[in-house]
Structures are given as structure tokens and as C-alpha cells.
Amino acid sequence: MATLVSERTDQPWLRRLYLPSYQIAEAAKYADISPQTVAAWHRLEKHFLEKEDKAALSYMQLIEVAVVAAFRKMGVPLKNIRATRDYAKHHLKSEYPFATFRFKEGAKHLYLDSHELEDVAPGSVVQTDQGGQLAWEIVIGRLREFDYEKEHEGLALKWHVAGRSSPIIIDPRIAFGAPAVKGTPTWIIRGRWDAGESYSDIAEDFGIVSTDVKEALKFEGVVPGGRRKSLVH
Known part of the structure; x- marks a missing residue:
């Protein structure tokens, strides 16, 4: 799966997007979520470092953690967040879909089953651009903290x-x-x-x-x- 911006570049800051730079405690503080949640997400994603005691996140992973935090505040379990991410990753052809504007634009096409959200009748399906609009606004509100730059393929480059x-x-x-x-x-x-x-x-x-x-x-x-x-x- 190709990344949005090539890691092989003469511009150091572009390479830095993929270098491990943020400790789990730092990522938790910035995303306003518990370190346990960041660590759990870190373990779920195979592209994260293997040794958790020395684990560090890249900038791209940090931005994805911020989106994970927004979902968690909606009451969505990590396994369902991962399923959503895998869906977006497949359809957007991006290694880090949560860190791109295309995810924000395409999110209205994602569906959440009733067991993924709290206070939803069993057996129902919530469409994020209709019945789930209120819940989705929590995520969109969080994403308003980012500046997406079209000249760099829609990446969230300012948080x-x-x-x-x-x-x-x-x-x-x-x-x-x-x-x-x-x-x-x-x-x-x-x-x-x-x-x-x-x-x-x-x-x-x-x-x-x-x-x-x-x-x-x-x-x-x-x-x-x-x-x-x-x-x-």
C-alpha cells in the first residue's frame, strides 16, 4: 500500500512524517485520551513498532490517534474503529486514511452497526450522513483542529x-x-x-x-x- 507522500524525498520534513517521534504518553496528552487507549491502538496496527516499552509514533500515526480519540469519545470500540479504518484504507488506497482530507470527505459513506455505538437500538444500522449525523459531528468537530493542505495531497499538516x-x-x-x-x-x-x-x-x-x-x-x-x-x- 503506497503512502500519500513519498518517504524518499530530499525534503527532511516530509521524511519526518513517517519517523517515530512521539512517545505514547505524549500522543495521549495531545489527543486528550488515555495512554492505555493509545497503547491498545498501537498494538492493533502492525505497522507500529513491535516493542511497546520503546514504542513511538510518527506524525502520521499521531494524527490517526487523534481521530481514534474522537471515535472513542463516541463510545466506538477499538475493534470497530479498526474495521472503519481498514475500510477507508482499502477504498482510499492510503496507508494512513485518518490523516487525510479524503477520509473526512468520504466519511459520509461509512456505516456503523448498532453495537458500535452507545444508546442505539439493537439490530439497527446508523448511516453517518443521516441518522448518525449527530455522532459524526463529534468526529468532524475534532477534525476541524487540522489544516489540510491540497498541495500535499490533502494531508493534515497543521494541528x-x-x-x-x-x-x-x-x-x-x-x-x-x-x-x-x-x-x-x-x-x-x-x-x-x-x-x-x-x-x-x-x-x-x-x-x-x-x-x-x-x-x-x-x-x-x-x-x-x-x-x-x-x-x-
């Missing part, structure tokens, strides 16, 4: 990981794919804060505003207001 209102993004072309504010990784901002520097000093050094510094620190969990730890398994 507004803390929501559209936040300045924090994950972009494989910037800061080696680390969560960043205008090019500055949030972990660097946290390091400066831990060293005792003020909002204004950090902001001035990196050419950002104090509110951006505060948002980075929220994301890093050192000041109140960041995402709650997910209880979804």
Missing part, C-alpha cells in the same frame, strides 16, 4: 492541538513537530518559566506576547486552565 482559539500548533515542518507557539516549542517556554523568568521576559525574548506564553504554560500543565486529563479508555 491546532489545544483548539482553534489557542496559538499552539503541531506542524512537522516547525520545531521538528513539537507543540510550538510561533515556532517556539512549548517545552522551551516551560523551561524558561521554571528558571524563574516572567511572562514578559519570555515573550520579549521569543517575539511573542505574554498571553501566548501563558497558553504555552497551560498546555504544559504548569498553570491552571489546560486540558483536563482524559478518562476515555
Whole structure:
């Protein structure tokens, strides 16, 4: 099965899409889902690394985990999510269908059996663009955090990981794919804060505003207001 963007390229950031870069705990934090769910999905997908204690996800796998998280919040079991992914993978001819705009466009053609969703009458079938519209909106809402770029075959290459209102993004072309504010990784901002520097000093050094510094620190969990730890398994 061919990938959407060739791994053999002279552009380092394109190659980086497929390199293991994100630990399971990091992926869980970014996708707002439990590490157990990420690990379980990691084990299900044979293209993930074999040794879980050293397992790491590529950017493409990270984006797919975010879609898995949206499905899990709908109450869809992992085995059914995998069946959906396998269906999309086959029809879209993509190794990572959840990371492409074509999946978002084609999702209305996917069907979910009643046992895949909570609060659905046994024996019924939910069509995502009709009876299942409300449930599907949860997934679509999650996918609105991504910017899909047509010039790169519809890949989700910019993730507004803390929501559209936040300045924090994950972009494989910037800061080696680390969560960043205008090019500055949030972990660097946290390091400066831990060293005792003020909002204004950090902001001035990196050419950002104090509110951006505060948002980075929220994301890093050192000041109140960041995402709650997910209880979804």
C-alpha cells in the first residue's frame, strides 16, 4: 500500500512524517485520551513498532490517534474503529486514511452497526450522513483542529492541538513537530518559566506576547486552565 507522500524525498520534513517521534504518553496528552487507549491502538496496527516499552509514533500515526480519540469519545470500540479504518484504507488506497482530507470527505459513506455505538437500538444500522449525523459531528468537530493542505495531497499538516482559539500548533515542518507557539516549542517556554523568568521576559525574548506564553504554560500543565486529563479508555 503506497503512502500519500513519498518517504524518499530530499525534503527532511516530509521524511519526518513517517519517523517515530512521539512517545505514547505524549500522543495521549495531545489527543486528550488515555495512554492505555493509545497503547491498545498501537498494538492493533502492525505497522507500529513491535516493542511497546520503546514504542513511538510518527506524525502520521499521531494524527490517526487523534481521530481514534474522537471515535472513542463516541463510545466506538477499538475493534470497530479498526474495521472503519481498514475500510477507508482499502477504498482510499492510503496507508494512513485518518490523516487525510479524503477520509473526512468520504466519511459520509461509512456505516456503523448498532453495537458500535452507545444508546442505539439493537439490530439497527446508523448511516453517518443521516441518522448518525449527530455522532459524526463529534468526529468532524475534532477534525476541524487540522489544516489540510491540497498541495500535499490533502494531508493534515497543521494541528491546532489545544483548539482553534489557542496559538499552539503541531506542524512537522516547525520545531521538528513539537507543540510550538510561533515556532517556539512549548517545552522551551516551560523551561524558561521554571528558571524563574516572567511572562514578559519570555515573550520579549521569543517575539511573542505574554498571553501566548501563558497558553504555552497551560498546555504544559504548569498553570491552571489546560486540558483536563482524559478518562476515555
